Amino acid sequence: MSIEIRNVSKQFGDFQALRDINLHIDSGELIALLGPSGCGKTTLLRIIAGLESADQGSILFSGEDTTDVHVRERKVGFVFQHYALFRHMTVFENVAFGLRVKSRAQRPSEAQIKAKVHELLSLVQLDWLADRYPSQLSGGQRQRIALARALAVEPKVLLLDEPFGALDAKVRKELRRWLRRLHDELHVTSIFVTHDQEEALEVADRVVLMNKGQVEQAGTPQQVWDQPASPFVYGFLGDVNLFHGRAHEGLLHLEGVSIVTPEHAAAQDAQAYAYVRPHDLEVERWQPGATGIVAKLERAIVVGPIARLELQPEDAQVPSGHDPLIEAQIPAERFRELAFKEGERLVLSPRKARVFLK
Secondary structure (H helix, E strand, O other): OOEEEEEEEEEEOOEEEEEEEEEEEOOOOEEEEEOOOOOOHHHHHHHHHOOOOOOEEEEEEOOEEOOOOOHHHOOEEEEOOOOOOOOOOOHHHHHHHHHHOOOOOOOOOHHHHHHHHHHHHHHOOOHHHOOOOHHHOOHHHHHHHHHHHHHHOOOOEEEEEOOOOOOOHHHHHHHHHHHHHHHHHHOOEEEEEEOOHHHHHHHOOEEEEEEOOEEEEEEOHHHHHHOOOOHHHHHHOOOOEEEEEEEEOOEEEEOOEEEEOHHHOOOOOEEEEEEEOHHHEEEEEOOOOOOOEEEEEEEEEEEOOEEEEEEEEOOOOOOOOOOOOEEEEEEHHHHHHHOOOOOOEEEEEEOOOEEEEO
16 A cells, blocks of 8 residues: 655644655555654655544555544554553463454454464464563563554555664664564565664665654665765764864865865865764874875774774864764774874874765
């Protein structure tokens, strides 16, 4: 089922939660709504579900306006952060619940319910837990049961709100892979809300980045990572260093280094800033006459194959509210080879940068 969100806005008192949102989701697509707390992603999910109504705009399911259709009639499955399983019911009863509460005309027979529940428990690889109670399960198992329960009613749309938010990092990673495989098997149109960029980039077909009630960018994980549409997107997706300088006729001039910026060829001594990922910084030992950003190595953290370097620039012109520290990443092998010492002067050169004019 495809979903069309047209000109949706929502206000809570003085707070504008959503501002004129337009979005198309293809049938069978897995979409991540990504952004910081308060950006409007959960409000948008609840409006799609019918749990919340928009102040203006409309929601279409496969071309049909469902804006005023009751949540029960939308054929939507939900999975929330805190499982919301019934504690007094077994795993089997939890999954069967949605089927049992259907109207008599639509309710399957007891034999059909039993077969369906066991099929779903096999799908989430927990068939052996049918007689247990939620309190006897781990967090990851409870979340998989919650997903099986949501799928029991054969939803046209699956909505997940921070589905792995309450789980530890290792379990989250396992469930992310598992959700992606499950989606590839079922092809249910799915939308999940997260503030974890790694989760969104790893699982989703498309990522919709939201900020202050608006869509900043929508695209494949590769597109939003490689071609961020705004400073917000660049800053939100992974670690990044921010440098301030001036752009003039296709060149950005920073302290000690110039970066070619053909996209700003028309700029005339304009204030600008450059975003550089830590792994896009070339790091060398400082020598007299070296060109680049001179910085003192404050701290080196070597974990596995990567050495993370925290550096204090010597001539930093840092606006208030910004951390002057620069972070660079180099292979651990190269770090050991060069034998950098904390307190030493190094010189940095950006290999790649994304420049925005102020």
